[in-house]
Amino acid sequence: VSGRSDERAGISDNVVSGSCVTAATGNCCGVGCIGDSLGGEDDSVTGRSVSDDNDRYDNGTSNKDVKSQQLNQKRDPSCEEVTPSSSGKEEATKHKLYIFNSYTRQKELFVPKKRNRVTWYGCGPTVYDASHMGHARAYITFDIIRRVLKDYFKYDCEYVMNITDLDDKIILRARQNYLFEKYINESDLNRETVVYDIEQAQQKLKKKIVDPDVDPEKKPMYEKSDSTITEALSELGCSDAREKLVAACYAAKDPLSSLLDERHGSDVSDHSIFFSISRYWEIEFHKDMASLHVEPPDFLKRVTECVPEIVDFVKGIQDKGFAYEANGSVYFDVNAFRSTRDHHYPKLLPEAAANAKALEEGEGALSSGRQEKRNQSDFALWKASKPGEPAWDSPWGAGRPGWHIECSVMASSVLGSNMDIHSGGVDLKFPHHDNECAQSEAFHGNDMWVNYFIHSGHLHIEGRKMSKSLKNFITIKDALAKYTARQIRLMFLLHNWKSTLDYSTNSMQSAMSYEKMFNEFFLNISAALYNTDPFATARLNGPELRILNSFAELRENIHIALCDSIDTPTVMNLSRQFISSVNVYIKETEASKGIPEPTVLRQIGRYFTDLLIMFGVIPRSDNIGFSEGSSSMSAQNTILPRLLEFCALRDALRQRALKHKDTTILRVCDYTRDEDLPNLGPVVKFVDKNILLKEREQDRVLKEEREKKKAAAAARRAQEEAEKKEKAKVMPQAMFRDNLSYSKFDENGIPTHDAAGEPLAKSALKKLEKQWKTQEKLHKKFFPDGI
Numbered sequence: 001v002s003g004r005s006d007e008r009a010g011i012s013d014n015v016v017s018g019s020c021v022t023a024a025t026g027n028c029c030g031v032g033c034i035g036d037s038l039g040g041e042d043d044s045v046t047g048r049s050v051s052d053d054n055d056r057y058d059n060g061t062s063n064k065d066v067k068s069q070q071l072n073q074k075r076d077p078s079c080e081e082v083t084p085s086s087s088g089k090e091e092a093t094k095h096k097l098y099i100f101n102s103y104t105r106q107k108e109l110f111v112p113k114k115r116n117r118v119t120w121y122g123c124g125p126t127v128y129d130a131s132h133m134g135h136a137r138a139y140i141t142f143d144i145i146r147r148v149l150k151d152y153f154k155y156d157c158e159y160v161m162n163i164t165d166l167d168d169k170i171i172l173r174a175r176q177n178y179l180f181e182k183y184i185n186e187s188d189l190n191r192e193t194v195v196y197d198i199e200q201a202q203q204k205l206k207k208k209i210v211d212p213d214v215d216p217e218k219k220p221m222y223e224k225s226d227s228t229i230t231e232a233l234s235e236l237g238c239s240d241a242r243e244k245l246v247a248a249c250y251a252a253k254d255p256l257s258s259l260l261d262e263r264h265g266s267d268v269s270d271h272s273i274f275f276s277i278s279r280y281w282e283i284e285f286h287k288d289m290a291s292l293h294v295e296p297p298d299f300l301k302r303v304t305e306c307v308p309e310i311v312d313f314v315k316g317i318q319d320k321g322f323a324y325e326a327n328g329s330v331y332f333d334v335n336a337f338r339s340t341r342d343h344h345y346p347k348l349l350p351e352a353a354a355n356a357k358a359l360e361e362g363e364g365a366l367s368s369g370r371q372e373k374r375n376q377s378d379f380a381l382w383k384a385s386k387p388g389e390p391a392w393d394s395p396w397g398a399g400r401p402g403w404h405i406e407c408s409v410m411a412s413s414v415l416g417s418n419m420d421i422h423s424g425g426v427d428l429k430f431p432h433h434d435n436e437c438a439q440s441e442a443f444h445g446n447d448m449w450v451n452y453f454i455h456s457g458h459l460h461i462e463g464r465k466m467s468k469s470l471k472n473f474i475t476i477k478d479a480l481a482k483y484t485a486r487q488i489r490l491m492f493l494l495h496n497w498k499s500t501l502d503y504s505t506n507s508m509q510s511a512m513s514y515e516k517m518f519n520e521f522f523l524n525i526s527a528a529l530y531n532t533d534p535f536a537t538a539r540l541n542g543p544e545l546r547i548l549n550s551f552a553e554l555r556e557n558i559h560i561a562l563c564d565s566i567d568t569p570t571v572m573n574l575s576r577q578f579i580s581s582v583n584v585y586i587k588e589t590e591a592s593k594g595i596p597e598p599t600v601l602r603q604i605g606r607y608f609t610d611l612l613i614m615f616g617v618i619p620r621s622d623n624i625g626f627s628e629g630s631s632s633m634s635a636q637n638t639i640l641p642r643l644l645e646f647c648a649l650r651d652a653l654r655q656r657a658l659k660h661k662d663t664t665i666l667r668v669c670d671y672t673r674d675e676d677l678p679n680l681g682p683v684v685k686f687v688d689k690n691i692l693l694k695e696r697e698q699d700r701v702l703k704e705e706r707e708k709k710k711a712a713a714a715a716r717r718a719q720e721e722a723e724k725k726e727k728a729k730v731m732p733q734a735m736f737r738d739n740l741s742y743s744k745f746d747e748n749g750i751p752t753h754d755a756a757g758e759p760l761a762k763s764a765l766k767k768l769e770k771q772w773k774t775q776e777k778l779h780k781k782f783f784p785d786g787i
Contacts, residue, residue: 097153100498100565102348102429102453107565112420113451118155120146121411122297123424123432126164127281128173131288132473133503134466137459138425140489141497143294144615145423145454148566151614161297162410163285165278165304167403168364171389174277175265176257183260184246191240194248195233201255202229221471225254266387274390275304288476292485293616301410303401307392310401313409313443314381314394322442326372328384328397332439334377342447345377346434353377355430362431364403379435381405404435408443411436417444419451426455426498457495460502474503482701484694486626487511489617493568505705512698514572518612521579522625524586525605529624532598544597547585551604554578558611568615575608728782732775736768748772 098107112118122142125135149155164170183189208214209222232251236244249256289296303310314330317323322337323330337343346353356376360367363380366389380402385391391398401409411419417440424433433453440449459466466473479488491511495501540548554574561570582604589596605624612618618626650669657665674696733749736742742751742760750772753759760768 095559095563097563098565099452099454102455103450108452110452112155113418116154116156118149118157118421119415119419120157120159120421120423121407121415121419122159122161122422123407123428124162124164124297124300125282125285126167126169127278127285128167128170129281130475130477131281131285132466132475133461133479134425134459134473135285135288136292136476136479136488137492137501138423138456139289139294140292140492140616141456142423142454144489144492144568145497145566146295147614147616148562152562157298158415159297160299160301160411160414162301162303162407163278163282164403164406165275165282165302166390166400166406167303168366170278171274172261172365174274175268175388176261177277178268178273179260179264180249180253180257183256184249189242189245191236191238191245194245195236197259198229198233198248198252198256201252201259202226204259205229205255217465217467225252228252229255268388271390278304291480292476292488293619295616299414301413303406303410306406306410306413307401309413310405310409311382311392311394313412314401314405316443317381317439320442320445322439323381324374325396328399329372329380330382330396331373331378332381332435332442333374334379334438335375337438337442343438343441345438346430347437348434348453349430352430358431362403362435379404379431381439404432405439407432408436408440412440412444417446418449421452421454422450423454423456426457429455454498456497457499457501460500460504462504463502466503479503483508483512483698486617487515489615490514490572493572493615493617496569497566505702509702514576516695517576517579518608519626521583521608522605524583525601525624528586528590528596528601529598529605534598534602536598538599539597540600543585543589544600547582547600547604550578550581551600551607555607571611575611579608724778725782728775728778730775730779732772732779735772735775 097110099110100106101108122139125131146157146159150157205222205226209219209226214222229252232248236248239245286296314323317332318325318330321333323332334345338345344350352358359376359379364383366386367380367383382394382396382399382405383402384397384399390400392400411422422433422436437449441447461472461474464472487508488511491503491507492501494507494510494514501507538544557574558571561567561574564570582601586596586601602624609618609621609624613620650672653665654669656662657669736745736749736751739751741755742753743755743757744753745751750765750768751760752765
């Protein structure tokens with residue numbers, strides 16, 4: 001694999017003969033992998049470009065071209081061994097892992113710089129509030145990729161993640177929460193002061209609503225807040241009751257907290273206020289990740305524990321001429337960086353270089369350095385602290401780190417001057433990740449700090465962009481109150497990791513249908529394997545051989561899909577198709593009084609169990625399927641024979657009822673299955689009682705939601721129909737008579753002259769005639785015989 005800088009050298013020359021190469025080259029031979037994958041031929045794993053040719057630098061060179069030039073400047077001879085030849089490209093590439101690289105915007109052959117070791121840094125959360133599904137989008141996505149690299153491709157992953165526990169958002173939130181709590185707990189809280197302050201905060205809110213430059217997506221949120229405040233003040237009335245005063249304050253909490261911060265934020269001097277909020281929400285974040293079965297990082301770094309290293313890092317960049325000091329702050333000099341031969345900025349999103357809004361947001365809400373920067377694109381490495389902000393000593397005076405520098409220092413402190421993978425949400429590409437790259441390459445003196453950038457796609461909520469600032473988000477705890485971690489993971493697996501994902505009722509229903517499919521499949525296999533001898537001789541006839549051939553093909557195709565930038569939607573679709581064929585095999589074999597071959601089913605059940613374990617859908621277990629504990633398995637041996645007798649009796653009764661069309665008996669059979677048995681716990685196929693009850697509850701909730709939507713739609717139609725009927729009461733001959741814009745009308749009541757007595761233009765007459773005919777049609781529809 002040519003074109004990697006010499007930091008990525010060290011690839012083994014010991015390549016296994018044939019099409020299978022060692023894991024040191026980033027290519028799994030299938031030995032030891034799930035299902036002993038067989039490989040296969042598919043153009044999807046050749047790493048063909050999906051780049052955007054319109055993505056170009058100012059000098060006319062595309063982002064992809066610049067990256068390719070950089071990668072080819074230092075060709076590594078040790079990589080020549082695995083470079084596919086033109087004649088055997090398909091054979092050489094079919095066992096190789098390709099990853100979509102945000103740098104080049106195409107799939108690239110994955111080659112770690114140090115044989116089988118993968119170094120990886122992931123941007124962690126800024127902890128100032130509850131974790132939401134946007135966090136889940138990123139961290140579940142990268143957890144799945146990390147598990148596949150470790151458990152399937154057998155890489156040793158060294159994963160580093162940071163916690164941003166110091167940031168403008170944290171400072172603002174901590175100050176505002178502190179000042180709000182202090183305000184409502186004042187002993188002399190009185191109505192006059194509260195009403196005055198709330199009205200002042202509301203006036204600032206109204207200015208935002210009418211501001212033509214305000215984000216139009218935020219206007220509905222501001223208007224809703226304004227309406228809430230008005231209602232709260234109305235409810236307060238003339239009351240001096242403390243509980244009503246506090247309630248009014250909470251109704252206006254956001255704008256009131258902002259007002260209090262403007263007045264008194266600079267007076268906050270206790271730094272524990274800032275650190276307590278970040279520590280609390282960090283703990284909650286880790287709890288949420290554990291609930292989602294996200295594996296913890298190998299190394300965790302916090303900003304507040306790395307400030308001395310950050311100061312040294314900033315000083316190093318300044319000493320090399322890529323940064324300058326201004327009024328106690330230090331800024332990265334983008335022009336100085338661009339002027340060097342091997343450096344380019346920005347690399348990931350060159351088209352966003354002049355995006356003033358993104359640049360300003362990247363500097364933080366408390367930034368006041370735009371006037372002291374030499375260039376709009378320059379960004380803060382170190383910020384001089386103002387009153388009301390935490391501060392550390394530095395060569396430039398008391399201050400705190402800029403946002404972007406934090407990740408560079410924490411990643412470099414563990415992984416050094418170059419890493420294999422850097423991950424984060426797609427919204428971090430610019431300016432955060434671009435700034436990280438620039439300052440890191442400036443410090444380390446290289447042109448390639450990250451070899452592969454991977455970004456998870458956006459998350460939408462019911463078709464709308466998720467945004468915490470727009471109050472359009474769902475916390476992880478809220479999501480887990482409605483769905484299980486297993487269902488949420490399955491939803492992620494059904495979507496490409498770099499594409500936009502819509503978290504909605506429909507997407508969760510799809511995930512739940514896959515869960516049910518897998519669960520029924522595992523139960524079918526477990527039932528078929530009941531009381532069979534695991535060491536019995538295999539009986540492989542035509543049906544079994546066909547299933548085994550399909551099973552080998554499935555594993556090969558799943559291997560190809562995983563090599564194709566870890567394409568989990570294809571894996572899930574392939575699994576669904578194959579499971580359907582196995583279910584048919586079991587059903588047809590049992591219908592013909594045969595016994596499904598246990599050795600075949602055991603292999604298949606173990607394969608899919610391991611596959612879902614690898615994806616983090618189910619915990620590691622020696623059992624097949626969604627094992628919720630050993631109690632069900634032990635109970636199975638005792639109870640299953642009796643339940644099978646009951647099942648046979650119920651089925652016989654149901655078949656007789658179907659034959660004689662006895663709906664009463666059918667309803668009893670269905671009620672026994674759907675209502676009575678779930679409450680008793682394990683039944684026939686040993687499903688955990690809680691799973692059955694959860695499924696029933698989810699079905700009930702979904703049914704209620706459908707009914708509500710149906711009723712709402714019917715109400716809307718009825719309202720629209722009533723409005724149409726009311727409008728239809730006006731006879732077409734009278735519809736324009738009271739309009740002072742017209743002075744003369746024809747025999748049908750259609751205007752012919754305007755208010756000044758001038759004849760109307762033909763186009764105006766044509767438009768009025770059209771309106772008249774529409775009204776005539778509407779009137780006749782509702783009142784064919786007249787009113």
